[in-house]
Structures are given as C-alpha cells and as structure tokens.
Amino acid sequence: MRIDEAADAYATHLARVRRLSPATVRAYRSDLADLSASAEAVSLEGIGLEELREWLWQATRRGDARSTIARRTAAARGFFSWAHEHGMIGEDPGIRLVAPKRGRTLPRVATAPILARVLDEMSAAAAEGDPIALRDHALLETLYGSAVRVSEVCGLDLSDLDLDRRTARVLGKGSKERVVPFGAPAVRALDAYLVRGRPVLRSRADPSRSERSATNAVFLGVRGGRMGARSAYDVVANVLRPELGGAAGPHALRHSAATHLLDGGADLRAVQEILGHASLGTTQIYTHVSSERLAATYRLAHPRA
Structure with missing residues (x-):
C-alpha cells in the first residue's frame, strides 16, 4: 500500500x-x-x-x-x-524504535507585578474606545484569568461565556469540554469589549463570506471573522516580549496563571482541572517553578542562605 x-x-x-x-x-x-x-x-x-x-x-x-x-x-x-x-x-x-528521553525545561513565567502592570496599561489604552485595544485587553485578561490555551480562547462562542458566574465553557485537547473560572478583571474587560469593541469589528465582516464571518465568535479579527490562533499569539507576544525577553506567547500566560495559582495555595488537582491536563504529572511541572521561586526568594532574603 x-x-x-x-x-x-x-x-x-x-x-x-x-x-x-x-x-x-x-x-x-x-x-x-x-x-x-x-x-x-x-x-x-x-x-x-x-x-x-x-x-x-x-x-x-x-x-x-x-x-x-x-x-x-x-x-x-x-x-x-x-x-x-x-x-x-x-x-x-x-x-x-526508541524515543530519546525528553529534557525537562521549566516554562517561562511572568511575575504577578509584571502582569498587573501590563494589564493596567492595556486597560488604560482600551479606555480610549479603540475596538482593537478593547479586544486585546479582553483577550489577555481571559487568557491569564482562566489559564486556557490560545486555541481554546479563539474557539470561544458567545454562548460559552457566563459573565454572571464568571465561567467559560471551552473545548480542549481530544475534544474534551470543561468549564473554567475567571476573575472580575476579565469580566470587566470582556463586558467592555462585547459592548463597545466587538460590534465595530463585527460590522467589518464581508457578507459574501458568511462561513468566515463567525457570527457567534467572541474574539474577532480586524475583518470581522473569528480571530485565529496565530493572530492571538502575535498580540500576546508583542506585549510580553519586551517584559520577558525572547519569545513569549499565550502559553506564557497559561504558565504564569498556573504558577500563581499554586503560589497562592491552590490545590494541585484543582489546577489540573482548570488547565485541562489528562495527567497530574503534566501539572506537577508548575510545582517545580514555584519551588524555584521559593528557593530564589530564600537565597535573597535569608541571612543563612
């Protein structure tokens, strides 16, 4: 054959x-x-x-x-x-056929103060009313606030959002569906975008290309169609690259959210559910990130370090 x-x-x-x-x-x-x-x-x-x-x-x-x-x-x-x-x-x-052993590398993580400053700056830009600025702010708040994958956030439809309950229904790897929570800042950013930004972007859709106009998509591109993962990556990378140096896309926000959850005392299995990991072992890499931060803090602060 x-x-x-x-x-x-x-x-x-x-x-x-x-x-x-x-x-x-x-x-x-x-x-x-x-x-x-x-x-x-x-x-x-x-x-x-x-x-x-x-x-x-x-x-x-x-x-x-x-x-x-x-x-x-x-x-x-x-x-x-x-x-x-x-x-x-x-x-x-x-x-x-034997596969080589994978080397374990710690994911790139932004500190909470860095992300707070970045998101505050994006919020200020969005307050001017530009639809792209409103969308980009809502995009980053959603990615960081829910720790979802970029493909999952781009696949969101309006019916998947519940702003009152602060949850979103996403379709993850293997077509597995899960519900993820997000915080008040993401709710405010999404609400502003859906009311003032999305209708403007939606009006730019070409009626003759209805299959790409994405009537129900949450995040839209500049031409009114569903925003693609590549476009979302570029938005996030342009914001984070100056802060983290080198390549830093949407996965950096996912890594950061997971690490900050564990730093704040979240249960490892709860973080596994939020991230949509099939194996707890995949989630455990973030405990190493937290341990590295803890060790660095100890070395800087403890007189006997």
Whole structure:
C-alpha cells in the first residue's frame, strides 16, 4: 500500500477514533510525509527499522529539539502499529524504535507585578474606545484569568461565556469540554469589549463570506471573522516580549496563571482541572517553578542562605 494513502487513513483514524486535536493530527501527518521523503519510499514495505533510525538520526543532526524527535518517534510507532493491526504490513518495524528521553525545561513565567502592570496599561489604552485595544485587553485578561490555551480562547462562542458566574465553557485537547473560572478583571474587560469593541469589528465582516464571518465568535479579527490562533499569539507576544525577553506567547500566560495559582495555595488537582491536563504529572511541572521561586526568594532574603 502507498505510504501517502495509509498516512491519510491514519490521520482520519487519529481525528475520528482517537479524537486527537487537529494540531496534533497535522503534526503527525507532516512527520509521516517527511519520513516518506527521507526514506525515498513509496510503499509501506519500503520502510524498515533501519530507515526509521536513519530518519531520526537526520533530525538529530539538524539540531531538532528532543520534544520534536520524541513526537516523530511516537508518530512512526503509532502509524506502523496501526498499519500492522490492519494487515497493511507483515511486520511492525516501529516496535523496536526508541524515543530519546525528553529534557525537562521549566516554562517561562511572568511575575504577578509584571502582569498587573501590563494589564493596567492595556486597560488604560482600551479606555480610549479603540475596538482593537478593547479586544486585546479582553483577550489577555481571559487568557491569564482562566489559564486556557490560545486555541481554546479563539474557539470561544458567545454562548460559552457566563459573565454572571464568571465561567467559560471551552473545548480542549481530544475534544474534551470543561468549564473554567475567571476573575472580575476579565469580566470587566470582556463586558467592555462585547459592548463597545466587538460590534465595530463585527460590522467589518464581508457578507459574501458568511462561513468566515463567525457570527457567534467572541474574539474577532480586524475583518470581522473569528480571530485565529496565530493572530492571538502575535498580540500576546508583542506585549510580553519586551517584559520577558525572547519569545513569549499565550502559553506564557497559561504558565504564569498556573504558577500563581499554586503560589497562592491552590490545590494541585484543582489546577489540573482548570488547565485541562489528562495527567497530574503534566501539572506537577508548575510545582517545580514555584519551588524555584521559593528557593530564589530564600537565597535573597535569608541571612543563612
């Protein structure tokens, strides 16, 4: 069987049966296309364990991150295991493929005073009434206030918001739905944006492109359609980059919110629920961030440090 045909069928399986996120499915499909090109093979039978190892070795020599190589390993192992189960190949070459150990890196976190100052400045700009400023302020307050992913905030519809209860219903990874809380500052920013900013942006929508006009979307782009994750990333990065240095996008707000919750005494499992993590182990990385901060404070303040 041709690799591209099998890879397309596998991508459909990941999306419909395993219900992985569209971003994960695209990444796995891209990995398999790269494998096919690297091995110069057209059929599944043309790829064995040696070809798989050579493919990963090429990625290592290019300097790809460990996380990228680990994902590629997972994509290849899952694909060939699935192909073997469905009788497309006689032997599974990926069963002996070993992924490199991932290095643990602490996420980039902004301090509460830095974020308070940034959000106060955005609030002052939004008070002038510019619809983009109103939207951007509401966007950052929502991201930080609820610790949601950028894809989740861009997917919000008006019916997902409950400003009275200060909650939002989001669709996370694996199409898992959860309800997240947010605070009073996010409520005020959202209310101002929905009343004074969003109608202006909505009026810019092209009637002939109704499928992109996003009638119910909370966050809109400059042309009235649903705001994309890339646009949201740019908004956040432009604000945080001067404060944190280097790349700092919406995930920095998510990391910061999780860390600040734990610093404030929040239960780890409650933070897991808010973040939508399937495993508690994923959430535990934020306890390391808090410990690092605690140690730094101790070193600065304690006379016997």
